[in-house]
Amino acid sequence: MSGKALRDLNALPLSETESESLNKSVLIKPVVDNSNGDPEKVPARNSTLVASSVAKEAEVAPTVTDVGSTEVEYIESENLNDVDDKEKVLQTLLAALDSKDWILVCEALNNVRRLSIFHKESMHDILDQVVSLIVKSMKNPRSALCKTAIMSSEDIFKAYGDLIIDLFDPMLIQLLLKASQDKRFVCEAAERALVAMTNWVSPTLLLPKLQPYLKHKNPRIRAKTSMCFSRSVQKLGTEGIKAFGIDKLIQIAASQLSDQLPESREAARSLLFELHSVYEKSNPSASVEPEPAELSSWELFCQSKLSPLSAQAVLRVTSVAREGLVFGF
Template identity: 65%
Template sequence: MSGKALRVLNTLPGSEKKNESSSKGSFIKAYVENSNENHTKWQTENPASLVSTPNEIEVVSTGVEVGTAEVEYIESENLNDIEDVGSSVNTLLARLESKDWVLVCEALNLVRQLSIFHKETMLEILGNVISLIVKSLKNPRSAVCKTAIMTSADIFSVYRDDIIDSVDPLLVQLLLKSSQDKRFVCEAAERALITMTTCVSPFLLLPKLQPYLKHKNPRIRAKASMCFCRSVLRLGTEGINDYGIDKLIQIAASQLSDQLPESREAARTLALELQTVYEKSHVPQPAESEQPAESEQPAADSWVDFCQAKLSPLSAQAIIRVTSIPREGLVVGS
């Protein structure tokens, strides 16, 4: 749908209740309200709308009338390829910089389509595109913000480790959005963070996440802790040993005393994983064919000894306490 057509949709006369000809590829629907009564009627007639909350309905003043654009949030698997790739790429940055929020949402969805179907064509301008996605993440209009969040998730999914040099500004905004009170934005940001920790190499991502574990905002610390834990779990036994179980146990210990329960639960899950890895890697197990006498078994530092050697007494006590209880039901939030 062209930009001109999208602008027209926001200025329909009051007698036109609903656009009857929106195409499958359109991301914006329009509806014109003249009163609160009409708005209530519209909500009643559209119970299955793709818009999940009233906060996702964007209102634009047009003189005496108020135009409401309903943004369709298309899941990645339902996006279609585009026909004119060259023209789309050439005009993409200008569209993302538009002052028309409807056109910006359209451009963000175009970024998603180009990334998914034409990954290589985006590489040359990817840095500039990400800068403009970050700008949209900061946009106070919720439709623009959520569309930018969904775009970020697709960027992570498609470009994976290639995105690492540009991940910092995206990461800080997603942590902020996942910590706010507007539920549908918060949930979208959490899903994008899960995609990031799933698709980007833990060895590259963990150093990016670590500074946020000490952020002054406890909600950001909590989200960062959950991301950090998910990334460590992806390392596996060998990866955890290579990364450094010593420094990881210190991080887990510091988060155990954090203010929010999400941080503490992530730290507990991390500590249990580190205990499992340590006991597999550092505590010698005698071969089945050998049954040495107890006095002949090689001396080895236990998990308790390890914690006491690497941590302060209080931190060691906290880690030992949480790793000596049953492990059922420990899941990092998803």
């Protein structure tokens, strides 16, 4: 073969298959799967976020996923350390949260978490912008970024409680959406954030925010909302429930009792048990067993506030609870 022919052969481009094989040999990095369903979580000893040197190369190789290009560790709140330089972090925080570099955004989100835990007063003036950018990251399709944002919201709830209520609506719907999806490790993080929300935001402020989502067209969102609503009502206490209105709450619980998903129905039953208990404490005669031909005060109350079918369903649930107490179940 002539020298010219050899040169022409060497100049030929690689086939698509060969090129893809070469890219993979460079970019794919084995990941140990001990993540309990989280494909992007791997062990890391001393850092919040460890990015491999091939992260940028992965951007030009669409066949390679985040699993092979970046390793992410999610640090629990109690294991986070304080920031090294609070003032420096604050100066660059908003720009970092709005960066196009998702790794930088994850680092900034973890700094939000640190500031919330160790210096919560330092973010008061920019809290509205911080919350807005956290919500933006929650909407990102990259799972690592989305989950880190959700974890940030949990720490925001713990740190600021009722102060967050005016900035609350965009974050609430995103958490309900993420808790309703099929990607388990994102769903579980969102559920933890919702629990933190019910623990740290006053029920009198939270319940009106939750109510519209009890009628959402997505049954999963209704179910997650029902669970939050039930937990929040229980934190009202007897006087708080009476002030909010047992009649209003029993109508909400009755509507959820026939909902599509079992989570909604279970939350409704839990709420009805609580309402029944509060009603009996507020009306001592309600706990006295009526004569066979008589209706109890609770039965009369349910029938006066609900449709016949709804009242029957509610009484069936609460009568089971009463029988369980009588027989020590």
